Amino acid sequence: MILRRLAKGLAGAVGSLVALLVLAVILTARPGDRALYPPKAAAQVIYVVSHGWHSGVALPTAALTGPGAGPALRDIAVRFRAYPTLEFGWGEARFYAATPTLAQFDWRLALDALFTPGGSDGVIQVVGLDADPRISFPRADILAVPVSAAGLERLVARLEASFARVDGHPVDVGPGLYGPSLFYRGAGRFSWTNVCNHWTAGLVNAAGLPVAPVIATLPGGLILDLEWRSGATAVP
Structure with missing residues (x-):
């Protein structure tokens, strides 16, 4: 009983x-924006990359000097001009830099990053890719997402706004975690309501795709949601 x-x-x-x-x-x-997505004409393909604990977006370096771009992205395009594709990922400054893989995961840093009153400082990692994202990240879950010209412009504008600037220039704060990469000071604050995967979701939402931030809290949820509702295609 x-x-x-x-x-x-x-x-x-x-x-x-x-x-x-x-x-x-x-x-x-x-909600998504049907005027932007799915694209009605020839599209530019971007990639959403899940590294297991963290996600990012990869797009052509040439997009950083086109519509929607500002001084931060133009500076980065010059600095990484040797690489045809760049991956961008956002996260909490201390935790991101200390956690290249799940093996280095530190619960104390994670909890501090998530629950610091008022949020924590954010950084953006920029990684230069000289090959297709699947070749660069063989163990990652990767989605290919076609975006319209207008959608790409809005995504790029949102990405531009993610960088903190001093005298109009992005602020380099040191080497990134892997490959030819750098951390830059980010705008905005990291917290449990604004984690790295929410940031990634915000970028693709700017391009017109529907997203669900609660599901996107974890990168696996973000990937599944984009496949299910947006028809984004997994890269084999």
Whole structure:
């Protein structure tokens, strides 16, 4: 009798949690823009890259000097001009720099990054890729996302706004985690309500794709949501 009551109470609690999660997903979901996505004409392909604990977006270096770009991205395009594609990822300054892979994951740094009152400083890692993203990241989950010219412009403008600037220039704060890469000071604050995967979701949402920030809290959720609702294609 007692076990039955406990099981019933547990089932009720689980049901309530699931209902709250579904409600949170619905309330925080951001619609796509059908004027931008899916593209109606020849499209530029960008890539959403999941490294297991962190996600980023890879796009042609040439896009950083086109519509939507500003002084930060133009400076970066010059600095990384030897690479045809660049990957961008945003995160908390201390945790990001200390966590190149899951093997280096530190719960204390993670909790501090997530729950510091007022949020923590953000950084953007820029990585130069001299090959296709699948070759550069053989173990990553990668989606190919076709975006319209107008969608790419809006994505680039949002990316530009992610960089802090001093005298109009992005601020280099040191070497990145892998390959030819640098960290730059980011705009905005990192917290549990604004993690790296939310940032990635914000970029593709600017290009017209629908996103669900609650699901996108983890990179796996972001990838599944983009495949399911947007038709983004996994790169084999």
